[in-house]
Amino acid sequence: MRVHVDRELCVGSGACEMLAPDVFEVDDDGAVQVLQDEPDDDAAVRDAVSQCPTGAIALG
Numbered sequence: 399m400r401v402h403v404d405r406e407l408c409v410g411s412g413a414c415e416m417l418a419p420d421v422f423e424v425d426d427d428g429a430v431q432v433l434q435d436e437p438d439d440d441a442a443v444r445d446a447v448s449q450c451p452t453g454a455i456a457l458g
Contacts, residue, residue, distance in 0.1 A: 399439045405429045407454035414446035
C-alpha cells in the first residue's frame with residue numbers, strides 16, 4: 399500500500415494525523431506530510447484516507 403497526497407487539496411484539518419500519527423503529520427504550512435510512504439496495510443491508515451474532508455489522501 400502506498401500513500402499519495404495532493405497538498406493543493408489539503409486544508410490541514412488534522413484528521414489523518416489524529417487517526418494515524420505514525421504515517422501523517424500536519425506541517426507548519428498547514429498541509430499534511432506523509433511520514434511513511436508505504437505503511438503497513440492498517441485500518442487506521444484506511445480510516446484516515448476515508449475521513450479526509452477534501453479527499454486529498456489516496457491509497458495506491
